[in-house]
Amino acid sequence: QSALTQPASLSGSPGQSITISCTGSNSDIGNYNHVSWYQQHPGKAPKLLIYEVTNRPSGISDRFSGSKSGNTASLTISGLQTDDETDYYCASYTTFNTWVFGGGTKLTVL
Amino acid sequence: QVQVVQYGTEVSKPGASVKLSCKASVYSLTSSHMHWVRQAPGHGLEWMGMSADIGDTTRYAQKFQGRVTMTRDTSTNTVYMELRSLRSDDTAVYYCVRDFAWSFGSWGQGFLLTVSS
Secondary structure, three states, rough: OOOOOOOOOEEEEOOOOEEEEEEOOOOOOOOOOOOEEEEEEEOOEEEEEEEOOEEEOOOOOOOOOOOOOEEEEEEEEEEEEOHHHEEEOOOOOOOOOEEEEEEEEEEEEE | OEEEEEEOEEOOOOOOOEEEEEEEEOOOOOOOOEEEEOOOOOEEEEEEEOOOOOOOOEEEEEHHHOOOEEEEEEEEOOOEEEOOOOOHHHHHEEEEEEEEEEEEEEEOOEEEEEOOO
């Protein structure tokens, strides 16, 4: 099971919106809505941002939103803030009854 | 509200085995699947496997098949992950994570394992 594909890095300016893509296959993203997104600050455990493609857990800002089309899922962050500068990961359930992560995207807020 | 309690560091030698533990502090283990995810220094997240909420069902990433065993003790509300035949590239932070709607909901603080001779 190969890792999901994310851009290694992205950048944006405060106030802008950015979208992080996560590309898989018919064995994972394309076959299930069990796609999730995580934010991880340095030295900290990851935090769940989005689950089941579009849902936000309690306490997560509505600046974070998720979507999916075919084998690609996306995380959009609107109104970029300096605190958004960190690493983001996607994950998906697979037809092998396992889970797989993306390689991670480092977001820079210029 | 801390849900998953996990802490510590350990140094092990190549070829050895390690058994990490993780205690659920607020809920019963029988109410959630529990995953183990690791992160090598400077690298991304890697799913290792999971222990189901009921029964002894486990699922492991192919990469770890035959080298990992995940178990749970419902009397102490604790899950365990044993990794055998350790190699230097097993050096990583190991997270115990509570499942939430097919995602990784509540993360432990992580356990740093260093494999070195």
